[in-house]
Amino acid sequence: xxxxxxxxxxxxxxxxxxFRDQTRRRIEGKLTDDQFKPLRLKNGLYLQLxxxxxxxxxxxxxxxxxxxxxxxxxxxxxxxxxxxxxTRQNIQYNWIKLEEAPDLLAExxxxxMHGIQTSGESIRNVSADQYAGAAADEIxxxxxxxxxxxxxxxxxxxxxYLPRKFKIAVIASDQDRTALRWxxxxxxxxxxxxxxxxxxxxxxxxxGRTPFLSFRIRDFLPAxxxxxxxxxxxxxxxxxxxxxxxxxxxxxILVHELGEEEFRRQVEExxxxxxxxxxxxxxxxxxxxxxxFAPPPFETGLSEEIDRSDPDFALWVDRQTxxxxxxxxxxxxxxxxxxxxxxxxxxxxxxxxxxxxxxxYSFDDLRATHAQNLVLPHVRKSDLYAxxxxxxxAGLGAANLDTxxxxxxxxxxxxxSLANARSIPVxxxxxxxxxxxxxxxxxxxxxxxxxINACGHHHAGHIGILGVDRKGTENYQLLLGGSGAEDAxxxxxxxPGFDEAGVVDALEKATDVYLAQRQEGERxxxxxxxxxxxxxxxxxxx
Amino acid sequence: xxxITGNNLKTGAVIWWDGQGWSLHIExxxxxxxxxxxxxxxxxxxxxxxxxxxxDAEKTAKGPRPLHIKDRVRAYGPTVRADLSLKPAxxxxxxxxI
Numbered sequence: 001x002x003x004x005x006x007x008x009x010x011x012x013x014x015x016x017x018x019f020r021d022q023t024r025r026r027i028e029g030k031l032t033d034d035q036f037k038p039l040r041l042k043n044g045l046y047l048q049l050x051x052x053x054x055x056x057x058x059x060x061x062x063x064x065x066x067x068x069x070x071x072x073x074x075x076x077x078x079x080x081x082x083x084x085x086x087t088r089q090n091i092q093y094n095w096i097k098l099e100e101a102p103d104l105l106a107e108x109x110x111x112x113m114h115g116i117q118t119s120g121e122s123i124r125n126v127s128a129d130q131y132a133g134a135a136a137d138e139i140x141x142x143x144x145x146x147x148x149x150x151x152x153x154x155x156x157x158x159x160x161y162l163p164r165k166f167k168i169a170v171i172a173s174d175q176d177r178t179a180l181r182w183x184x185x186x187x188x189x190x191x192x193x194x195x196x197x198x199x200x201x202x203x204x205x206x207x208g209r210t211p212f213l214s215f216r217i218r219d220f221l222p223a224x225x226x227x228x229x230x231x232x233x234x235x236x237x238x239x240x241x242x243x244x245x246x247x248x249x250x251x252x253i254l255v256h257e258l259g260e261e262e263f264r265r266q267v268e269e270x271x272x273x274x275x276x277x278x279x280x281x282x283x284x285x286x287x288x289x290x291x292x293f294a295p296p297p298f299e300t301g302l303s304e305e306i307d308r309s310d311p312d313f314a315l316w317v318d319r320q321t322x323x324x325x326x327x328x329x330x331x332x333x334x335x336x337x338x339x340x341x342x343x344x345x346x347x348x349x350x351x352x353x354x355x356x357x358x359x360x361y362s363f364d365d366l367r368a369t370h371a372q373n374l375v376l377p378h379v380r381k382s383d384l385y386a387x388x389x390x391x392x393x394a395g396l397g398a399a400n401l402d403t404x405x406x407x408x409x410x411x412x413x414x415x416x417s418l419a420n421a422r423s424i425p426v427x428x429x430x431x432x433x434x435x436x437x438x439x440x441x442x443x444x445x446x447x448x449x450x451x452i453n454a455c456g457h458h459h460a461g462h463i464g465i466l467g468v469d470r471k472g473t474e475n476y477q478l479l480l481g482g483s484g485a486e487d488a489x490x491x492x493x494x495x496p497g498f499d500e501a502g503v504v505d506a507l508e509k510a511t512d513v514y515l516a517q518r519q520e521g522e523r524x525x526x527x528x529x530x531x532x533x534x535x536x537x538x539x540x541x542x
Numbered sequence: 543x544x545x546i547t548g549n550n551l552k553t554g555a556v557i558w559w560d561g562q563g564w565s566l567h568i569e570x571x572x573x574x575x576x577x578x579x580x581x582x583x584x585x586x587x588x589x590x591x592x593x594x595x596x597x598d599a600e601k602t603a604k605g606p607r608p609l610h611i612k613d614r615v616r617a618y619g620p621t622v623r624a625d626l627s628l629k630p631a632x633x634x635x636x637x638x639x640i
Contacts, residue, residue, distance in 0.1 A: 027552055029589040047593060049616050051554035080626055095626075099552040342622055413612060414620040422615075424622045472610055 001062050001365065002147050002292040004112045011155060012109045015116060019043050020102035027099060042122075044115020045101055048417050052096040055118035056108060060128035060146040060170070061089030061368040063113075068355035068366055070111040075348040078104045083351070085336060085344040087408060087457055088125050088167070089368040090118055094415055116154065121162045123153040123234075127169040127178045130367040133293060134331050134377040135173055136323040140197065142172040142189055144290040145226065148281055151289070152227055159234065163241035164249035166234065167206070179370060179460055179484035181205050181213045184251045185233050190220065197223045203233050204255030204263065207454035211490045212252040215260045217267060227281045228274035229267075236266045295326075296363035296378060302328020306381050312399075316388050319399040319438070321379075330381050332362075334374040334391060335398035335406065339435040340428050343409040344372030353394045361387055370457075370484075371408055371445075373401070402445060403438035404511070405431045408457055412450030412467060413474070419450035421467025421474035422500075429504045434511075441511055443523045447482070460484035462525045463510060464491040465503055476503035480510065480536055481528045494537055509539045543573040545606050546581060547613060548594030556616045557591065564590060567628065568617040569605035607638065614639045 004012070019039070026036040040046075044055040056071070063071075071091060075083050078100055079093040086092055096104065108114055117124055126146040133141040149168055153159050159166075169178040172189035180186045184206055187199040199221040205214030221229050233251075240258075242248035255263045274280070304327065308314035322331040334354060336344050346354075358366040358376055361383045367375035379387055391397045400406045407430060410416065412423030427448055434441070447461030451468075458464030464479035475497040482491030498506050511524070513536050518527045528536070545568075546559035557564040559581060561572035574581060578596035585591045597613050599606040608614050618639045619627035629635040 027589065029587075033586075033592055047549060047554060049612070050556055050619060051549070094620075095554075097553040413615055414622050417612075419612075422621060424620075428622065474611065 001064060001143075002059070002289060009109070009112070012112070012114050012116075015043070015114065016102060016105045016109050019105060023098060023102050038120065040098075040101075041119040042116065043101075043105065044118035045096065045098070046119060046417075048094065048415055049413075050415065051094065052098050052101065053092055053094050053415070054096045054101065054104065054115055055086065055090050055092040056113055056115050057118050057125045058090050058113075058368050059150055060126050060132070060143050061130050061370075062128075062132070062143060063366050063368070064364045065355040065359040065366065067111045067113055068351050068358065070107065070113070072348040072351035072355070074104055074107060075351065081348040082345055083348075084342075084411065085346065085368050085372045085374070087370050087372065087410070087455055088118075089127055089130070089370055090125055091368065094411075121164050123149075123159050123162070123166045123168065126150055127167070127183065127370060129171045129173065129177050130369040130375045131177065131322065131331050131377060132172070132367075133295060133365075134324050134326075134329075135175075136325045137175055138173040138325070139191055140172050140189055141293050141295075142170040143293050144286065145187065145189065146170045147289050147292075148227065148286060149230070151285075152281060158231075158238070162234075162238060163243050164246075164251075166237075166251065168230075174486060176484075176486040176488070177369070179457065179488070180486075181488040182207055182211075182457070182460055182484055183214065185230060186214060187221075187226070187230075192220050199223070199226060201229060201233075203267070204252045204260070206250050206252040207457060207459045208250065209247055209452045210250075210253065210256075211454070211459040212256060213488050213490060214252075215255070217260075217264050224283070225271075225275070225280055228279070229271050232267050232270035232274060235270050236263065240266075296365070298326040298329060298378070299380070300327070302380055303382060304328060306384060310385075312392075313385055313388050316392075316397060316399040317384060319401050319403070321384065324378065326378070328381055330379055330384060332376040332379045332384070332387060333369075333401045334376065334396050335400055336373050336396070337400055337406045337431065338395055338398050339405060340432045342424050343407050343427050346374075350394050350396060353390065354396070357387055357390055371402075371406065373406070400438050402443050404434040404441045404444045404446060405438060407431060407446045407448060408461070409448040410450050410456035412448075412456075416450060416455075418453055419467065420469035421450050421476065423448045423450040423456055423465075423467060426465060426467070426476065426500055426503060429500070430507060433504055433508065440515070441524065443525075444511070445484075446507070457484060458482070459490050460488070461491055462523070462528070463507055465507075466493075468497065470497065474500060476500065478503055478506050478510070478540065480533060481525065483525060487525075492533060494533065494540055496541075506540045510536050513539045543599050543601055543606060544575060544578055544596050545571040545599045545608075546574055546578050546594060546596050547571075547616065548582075548585075548591035551589050551592040554592075558617075559585075568608075571599070571606045573606075604638070611639065
């Protein structure tokens with residue numbers, strides 16, 4: 001993985017010193033809350049319902065054991081011994097004290113981590129495939145490109161005061177594990193007929209109040225023009241965004257209002273300007289970054305055999321492991337969705353255990369996923385049983401990837417000051433209700449948001465749930481038919497909302513319709529797309 | 543009744559105006575009538591509260607209960623982590639929120 005050079009480290013250390021001074025001045029009353037708020041947000045420090053919350057960037061979801069151990073130390077020392085994996089592959093702490101935040105950030109900086117650009121009107125943590133460098137279906141590791149974006153955009157003045165937040169994803173396989181088309185901009189690395197590497201470029205996606213899927217703005221962008229084109233997109237948005245209306249500031253609104261063709265025309269015009277300058281990223285810089293992502297020294301001649309005599313282990317292998325590009329290896333998904341548990345939460349002790357497993361069994365490599373799980377990307381198949389045993393003993397052995405109990409949920413009204421309703425209790429109740437039915441229901445992605453901001457990705461759920469405030473009472477809308485994968489689509493609301501118990505009942509009725517109507521091999525989403533909304537509505541509102 | 547809440551500037555902890563100062567416990571919250579903005583102006587200027595605001599609450603036998611669920615969650619803590627609430631030993635405390 002990428003390692004900071006002296007320049008990277010100096011910038012992060014300088015930011016910590018700067019924030020320490022800003023915090024001191026705030027506590028001494030020399031800065032007002034209005035003055036201080038944008039400064040703390042630039043370092044990922046929010047004020048939530050119960051305390052300050054720090055969101056720590058995990059660039060493209062990749063971290064090593066030293067970093068994970070430090071995250072565990074921080075959870076114990078500065079928080080309440082746990083953290084929460086977010087839907088942008090980050091981690092956040094819920095109980096931070098402002099007076100301790102500079103010390104916390106200084107400790108984070110010792111392991112090349114920070115909270116910069118995890119908040120505010122900035123380019124947020126770049127998403128990438130959590131299986132990068134391991135996936136059997138990728139054409140190359142997408143992370144050097146994600147790291148290039150990080151380096152070219154962090155602290156860049158042009159991108160410091162964007163109209164609104166801006167989210168980017170990078171993948172290199174046909175299977176999309178990043179919710180690519182729900183991003184403001186995204187690239188899929190491809191090869192053309194001549195074997196040249198380039199990018200399919202997407203623009204204008206986003207969830208929130210007004211969900212839009214991005215459109216393909218370029219079919220093939222040569223690799224050497226990667227950053228110029230991205231910069232052209234950002235520049236068109238930066239120039240024309242609706243800064244007068246917070247609900248219309250995201251780029252998706254500009255794309256919608258201009259239309260895809262006009263937006264593309266303006267981007268291409270801006271891009272031509274960059275081409276005349278002949279400037280993009282230096283190839284040597286890409287090569288320097290890419291060297292950090294060289295494949296680990298995979299052993300050869302390993303056995304593909306897995307002893308499946310333990311049925312619980314066999315089930316876990318079937319659900320939680322994925323094909324690896326190197327013979328004899330597997331990708332291991334670690335579920336942070338124990339039955340009845342809080343999606344994405346992980347204790348400090350569990351962080352240490354996972355870090356140790358990464359160091360011992362996965363070339364010191366660990367990933368966070370946007371679905372709020374973790375990944376050990378490179379595990380020998382002969383080590384899978386030992387890994388499973390260790391995970392299971394730590395309460396991390398759930399076998400439910402992409403099933404009804406692998407639920408994405410935002411923190412909701414239990415933690416978040418923006419939320420209108422609690423998300424976690426709904427997730428817990430669904431998990432308890434459907435525990436043991438994962439095989440019966442197959443792939444079923446349930447995503448829950450506690451407000452219209454959609455941090456829980458409800459628009460992209462096969463079944464989505466949106467919590468709203470109805471006259472001071474929590475109310476939950478049910479949505480069907482969304483996807484964040486390569487078959488992306490926006491979910492549609494079924495009709496009137498429900499109370500907490502009612503929405504779980506309604507969800508079960510929807511799954512009953514699926515079971516009754518499904519054809520051979522169909523997932524819930526496939527059946528919904530084939531038969532439409534009406535049969536579900538009839539059952540849910542009968 | 544009208545009560546005042548906010549967050550402790552240094553720690554971020556949820557606090558309630560008790561008539562003399564700030565308490566971690568909503569049971570201590572005082573009815574400030576129409577003096578809320580006046581109190582907040584003084585306390586904010588002195589950096590004794592961050593993001594303070596006045597809310598409506600009802601009087602109950604157990605003390606003030608905010609009318610809005612968001613402030614009840616703030617008063618209690620995350621409903622999904624009773625162990626992190628101010629009353630971890632009281633199994634009924636969470637039911638007060640909903």
